[in-house]
Amino acid sequence: MVSVTKRKVHNKPLELHPKKVAMVTGSFPDDPCGVGDYTARLSQELARQGIHVCVLTTDLPEIKPLNHHSINVYKVVKSWRLYNTFRFVRFLKAMKLDLIHIQYPTRGYRWFLLPNFLPLICWFIFPKLCRIATIHEFTIAHKFRKIGMIFLLLLSNKIIFPDQHEASTVLKWFPWLKGRYTVIPIGANIEPVSTTVSSRRMAEIPYIIYFGFATKSKDIITLLHAFKQLLLHGVQCKLVMITHLSSNDHSVMKELGIEHAITVTGYCTPEQVSLYFTNATACVLPFKDGVSLRRGTFLTALRHGLPVVTTMGENVPEVLKNWENVILTPIGDYHAMSDAILKLFHDPGLRNKISDNARELGKCFSWDNIGLQHVALYSSMLT
16 A cells, blocks of 8 residues: 655755756657656756756657756657667767666657667666666556566666555566665646635536546546536536547547537646636546556646545555545446536535545645655765
8 A cells, every 4th residue: 555654845955966867758848748747847846956957858849948047958869769879878978967867658758669778778888877767657558568668677776666556566577676666756747826725616617627648548438428427417517628539539428418518628738727627626537547646637636626536446545535535436437426526516515625635635745845855866876
């Protein structure tokens, strides 16, 4: 089970050993990717604590530089195919780095293998360069992708996992990693725009919200059926989906006759996302493998103090208390999901209780805390 401990955060940055860190990521804003967004937020926090961050990413027109003097964004490769190895190595040679930190996986890597081989390449060419990898997804990864992570796991000096369940799963495959990993939780993809906290107010037309990529790990069809049941119960509301949907998802919406009550926004800026969250009645996140603390979209809802209806997998983090700070429903059960949303609409007291408890739990995933844990790890690796 997973436990989250709130650590004391100091306003004064730690005495730093690393001065220059290369952050490797295939995606970076405004290229849509949860890990890319995470990397941008982490880079900003590290820069705030005195580290010069060099982001090494894909040469895409969507990727923009960050407005910070201690963060440089370099579009190093057009793709992450192995034939770009020499270009990447030449770039690393020109930099005076203390540490290289690889974020894996990202949408920008696609299925190409250069990121997987980077620890081996650095070990061979830059043996004194400290190598760290954050593995964001292992449990739900295809078995061939799991095997493809072997150099990341074997030749990185330290591995970071977003929660203990991910770490435990990896140890079953690679038991020699025991003692060479640490757990640092991820933070919310989107922080609240305003720090002002007030009771959640109902919008003129109440709506529930879905946020995140509509990937195979998300059960969009169950969500659509649950929303259909909500309308059949006479609830006057809308469903706002901050995502892009497939043609099949749109076909299901039409078959169910609910497209008139659904808004699919496509890409939104962080400010727009936060505004949608602030005025929503609830957030519904149907994960096919169940909710976990590595889901940035879930943490975004917590940080906004928004009641979340989500799915219960085999390993529910112990900090999640059903009907206290979250509502958990069986995977694929749209009737249970609809009933849970219905109770939130009809019981303001329940809605406010879960909202307050969710906001309190969300404090455990603050970015200053996450940044401090990374700085401490970097420092320990370089002493």
